[in-house]
Amino acid sequence: MAYKVGIVGAAGYAGVEAVRLVLQHPSFELAVITSNADEGQRLDSMYPAFAGQTDLAFSRHDDPAVKDCDLVFLAVPHTAALAQAPGLLEAGVTVVDLSADYRLDDPAVYEQWYGAPHTSPELLKTRAFGLPELFADDLAQAAEKHAAGQAVLVACAGCYPTATSLAAAPAVRAGLVAPDATIVVDAISGVTGAGKGCTARTHYCGADENLEAYNVARHRHTPEIAQILGRPGRVLFTPHLAPLKRGLLSTVYLPLSSDAARDLTVESLVDQYRAFYAGRPFVQVLPAGQLPKTSSVAGSNVAQVGLAIDRATGTLVAVGAIDNLCKGAAGQAVQCANIVLGLPETSGLPTAGLPV
Amino acid sequence: MAYKVGIVGAAGYAGVEAVRLVLQHPSFELAVITSNADEGQRLDSMYPAFAGQTDLAFSRHDDPAVKDCDLVFLAVPHTAALAQAPGLLEAGVTVVDLSADYRLDDPAVYEQWYGAPHTSPELLKTRAFGLPELFADDLAQAAEKHAAGQAVLVACAGCYPTATSLAAAPAVRAGLVAPDATIVVDAISGVTGAGKGCTARTHYCGADENLEAYNVARHRHTPEIAQILGRPGRVLFTPHLAPLKRGLLSTVYLPLSSDAARDLTVESLVDQYRAFYAGRPFVQVLPAGQLPKTSSVAGSNVAQVGLAIDRATGTLVAVGAIDNLCKGAAGQAVQCANIVLGLPETSGLPTAGLPV
């Protein structure tokens, strides 16, 4: 059975990545793609990689076909999802939101960081947080509701929070990390993470052969990471931009909590992490001594995690690598959709990157 | 039914691309991968993108498991295939060779350009030339022989010749190109085309932020292109290296043959090309006015072709874009294998690149 799927905001990078995945999904039929700014334009004229794949053209967000879908992926900027999700849910459409609008539990925190009031805070109580490996219950409940005929809302985790949390959460949840410690998160992303809009920063000649940090001490993913790890106010997050298209590497510094923790070996930590992620098809914990490279996972929905222990300072250094558009956005969205719809979790998702 | 497949020379770039494709092929079972220099090393330790995909490790080329295969892809340097193919064929193994060893019809030309005598010229008469869209009969005959129980040999076309010929052959075969004209072929390739070996040219700091031409007037693909197009001695081929990993663009200058030809419109030429390639799943002829980008096809087995006519000089400019490792090597090899084995031609092959 093929679910009728729509993608709102399909012209942006996360949106078109969703298009790519939905087009190759055995149980999805891509019914409508929307982009107000590009209404009428064929998808394959904007993205020639789709030549011969589909004749779809962009509609407007308010195209009635959207509400006819079984499931809609929202790939629009923050506040735009606030505007669209309630109406879609009301129309019985299950919504998988790639934006930040429904991620933060506390609407006051949302308002503080995103500069806009949260217009549907009641949905924050019922939505599933979309990071399957760390919030399996949320999605399990959403799947039950869906099976019972309800439209559900999933708020997919952001790209930096995904890589960061997959690398850090097992240690944090195992109580290995000092309770009041500052958790430094230093991450690097390729330029697709900055979005399709043209700026001095995203112009090829601004980004090429350059490294820079941005939004230091004020990036919106800070409260999201803190929420996922359960460490409000203790996360210090610095994103950086590097000259590549896809790829996100997050290096997380976790001060270990006690001498017992400090006597851990990397080998045993790797075992703990593997146990934590047992049965999860999209997280690979590398052997002790090996650290992940983003090129290993680019184009796929896999996250690779590597661990090291710095004895001198008693710190666990956990490194997570993902493709920011796939596992960091659209791939994770499809993965969540699969779970909610009761499909195999890996359906339609690439499980390996290109070797070179 | 799963065919037992081996890949000889699986550690190089073309070889590991073949590994990637075979691993995801519904009818292939990857039985053995060889690399003398890396004997014993796990594939996923050399190429972490394969983590969780396979436990295979490299054997030596003379591993008996190779001769137990139904089909073997040879991804070794020229002359190494000469050494291995005869023995494999004798053992009843169908061989798909990615090297140049069996491409050229005339062993004297091979010796002239590759600097080594051809040690099994008799195979040149019976091998199928592996460029399905242009030599369908070769592969159809090979498929018949295989169905009749024979081991067959396929010599896959080279990367530059593939992009070049797919762009040029329809016009040449239609008699549109002046008979004695010099055909200028100016192509650009990403660095995977230069191979895995480390040189000043392939070191990141040698290739990055650099453009250069190489092997001007002496590149070995010259006679191959000339043979495919049926224009011996009339092809002038200049390859260039550019800073990207995968991607190959060939711009072919075809002097048109008569006023009739010169009155052609691009639209009608596009129609002619589309008719020529009708039913071929891996060649897309872009609409008049559109030219191909390698990023549209990177990671896929698709070739995109674009056409333009320069009235002032009476020249057809045909541009072909491929992924040099996929359609330019391993993807084409799998495509040929599919045909020879009587499988759907697209089996296991990626039909679309990443949109971004």
Added chain:
Amino acid sequence: MAYKVGIVGAAGYAGVEAVRLVLQHPSFELAVITSNADEGQRLDSMYPAFAGQTDLAFSRHDDPAVKDCDLVFLAVPHTAALAQAPGLLEAGVTVVDLSADYRLDDPAVYEQWYGAPHTSPELLKTRAFGLPELFADDLAQAAEKHAAGQAVLVACAGCYPTATSLAAAPAVRAGLVAPDATIVVDAISGVTGAGKGCTARTHYCGADENLEAYNVARHRHTPEIAQILGRPGRVLFTPHLAPLKRGLLSTVYLPLSSDAARDLTVESLVDQYRAFYAGRPFVQVLPAGQLPKTSSVAGSNVAQVGLAIDRATGTLVAVGAIDNLCKGAAGQAVQCANIVLGLPETSGLPTAGLPV
């Protein structure tokens, strides 16, 4: 003695390259930089590489300080120079124009290719064509006029025409190239050549890991190359875009004119070229067998030329490498200014690129 210099259109890439060169020029004092869109903004806030170098901020093009300059570099788009040059010349300011507005001898050709009428065709008769190595007389005459107190106009050659002509002109002028032959020019440029404006093509994610041809059979540099080489209607020019910032490589195919020409050795051609360019500080003809790499000249005003002969087709393949912003635009402009002002030709110009 320091000349007061202004740069109109200093915010674009060619303009800011001119800023860089003028700031380090021993005889120039940068008095004013203009950009209507960025009026009031400090240069070093738009381009942090200038931190500590200057406190200049952008003025408007009509800032009276512009007409107070001894010499002004116009780095504005075509037609904008048409609007500004006459007024500046009238005010006694010597103008070095980096745009195309005064390059083409024939205003009808300008109108045909640039889609706008030429509003000061009389200036085309008196302007100096700015490619010093090939039009020394033009600049010598301009220098005389300037010494006599006249304001002069220099129209700097475009980037593709510069690399192409430096590679081809010696052979063409020596009568080695068949008179009616089509001259194929196949060139590749880095993305700075596409300008500062943001488009799908210049967005990092559009340009990275991609190769494409553009403006095939219709690029405006076609008539300019034909004019420089004296081959109207015989030039077929195809530009390509590659993923790097600075660098332009032009491969020129010159059918040789006679058996005499065909018996030339590359060594003797190299000697001829070196004789042609004797005493010219910015053109280096590489030894026989060596071809230029753009990374060798990036950041400098040097052009490197390499030669090869294809015996089979009787073609001289000449390759020219430049930095498209320096020798291809602003560096050439400063070089012309030096000559016109009677300064050492190399004054303030970088004579070597970075080795790595």
Added chain:
Amino acid sequence: MAYKVGIVGAAGYAGVEAVRLVLQHPSFELAVITSNADEGQRLDSMYPAFAGQTDLAFSRHDDPAVKDCDLVFLAVPHTAALAQAPGLLEAGVTVVDLSADYRLDDPAVYEQWYGAPHTSPELLKTRAFGLPELFADDLAQAAEKHAAGQAVLVACAGCYPTATSLAAAPAVRAGLVAPDATIVVDAISGVTGAGKGCTARTHYCGADENLEAYNVARHRHTPEIAQILGRPGRVLFTPHLAPLKRGLLSTVYLPLSSDAARDLTVESLVDQYRAFYAGRPFVQVLPAGQLPKTSSVAGSNVAQVGLAIDRATGTLVAVGAIDNLCKGAAGQAVQCANIVLGLPETSGLPTAGLPV
């Protein structure tokens, strides 16, 4: 007066950067360049950017001309400098060492981290530590000794320690950083930092489109950073590799030491830093709110520093950007040489990067 200068290990990246700078230095005459592996090869054949600049060819390290120099730059791997420096000093040659061999005060620490015994520990007491902005006295004393006729030894700081320390030292030395806190240093470097040797990591196809951390918790620059900042055992350093040639960005996390410190504004910190670096020509502290980009300084000897304060965790985030080959190696070496020889500190050094 021109000092006779030699460069030992001139074929590697740091060495050839030293060649570039020495060739353009008004007071240096490049007398000899050595590379055992490349004995006899012309410099400009290995590095065509030097065409027309010099006819020098590589000698062997034991070329007597080396000991005839006034000053020699050692750009050889660690332990190779140990082998050469004593003999050169004895011969009266002033030695500026780019390697790690004489950086660490404690020979036991050297042995622990570099895996080799220190063969001339007595020199550690007398050598000057080569980071002019932070160890001005060392170089002032060396200059006095040199003026008095002595040969002196300078040990230039490493690339990561340079960027890190310039960003962090002013705050640490002002007592703003909590005394026992772990100082996290998370840095990213372009591939020239990995050296000229070819490995899977430095092959274009290994480095392009990839991000990775390496040598986590065990990079040799850790003790050097700790020594410079005076925080033994408190530094946790993670280097990363990104796809660019030149450029190094270091993000340093400095937990602030008291409420007083936590009430600092970025503006006042910027003022403090500017006071600290007053008169230093090669360090630019960016205005509050601005963070450095490596492209601003690539090709130059400038370090740019930016500051931010994270109130939630009470951490100063200091970011330093340099060109790893220039200010991170050869530029710093020339800067030190200038000071030791009593020349203007900026002599021969590029003070600005390319704007684009």
